[in-house]
Amino acid sequence: MKPKAWIAWSSGKDAAWALHVVRQAGELDVVGLLTTITGPYDRVSMHGVRREIVEAQADAVGLPLHKVLIPAPCSNEAYEAAMARAMETAKSLGVSRIVFGDLHLEDVRRYREEKLAPTGIAPVFPLWGADTHRLAREMIAAGVQARVTCLDPRKVPRELAGRAFDLAFLDALPEGVDPCAERGEFHTCVLAGPMFRRPVAASVGLTVEREGFVFTDLVPCPTP
Helix, strand or coil, X not given: CCCEEEEECCCCHHHHHHHHHHHHXXXXXXXXXXXEEEXXXXXXXXXXXXXXXXXXXXXXXXXXXEEEEECCCCCHHHHHHHHHHHHHHHHHCCXXXXXXXXXXXXXXXHHHHHHHHHHCCEEECCCCCCCHHHHXXXXXXXCCEEEEEEECCCCCCHHHCCCECCHHHHHHCCCCCCCCCCCCCEEEEEEECCXXXXXXXXXXXXXXXXXXXXXXXXXXXXXX
16 A cells, blocks of 8 residues: 655645656655645745635645644744644544655755654655756646746846746746745746646736735636
């Protein structure tokens, strides 16, 4: 029997690609998505994506969405307590793996490993060590369609907020910016790709600057 797994789902390209990779490998039984929602905003933490969009993503990939609600502002203690409760739920459902889309940051990986160790749930990093220049282009070539929903204007020009994650976007990135944004230069929301059964319909909304970051809203389109 394959180990049951949840995908740590940020709504972005790396999480979506991690789902695609583990499904293709066939070694895990992926049974759900795990998403952190900032309660007062009703949006995915940091990415700024509306809950309704993430729910539509979950429906499009054919998996249940397990939401972890956190306050704003959120202390490390509050975040870790919320995640600990989520891991108890995972264990009760027979989940023994959490899949992450992390690429290179050793401190992030170490943090995840340390926090999961007492739970008995093992972290899985299917994209670890990938060449991000090659990976970004591989995603685009495979049909991943995503929008930039958040960026750090100290690293990426403001006018790139809301842009499609495509080859033109990669060409527009300043020198030194990771094309997969592994250091938090920008964040995305995936609307279509090989991991989806159908596209997620959304339109580009307002762009605002808040707490030092630029956010572009994605607005769900009504279902016909």
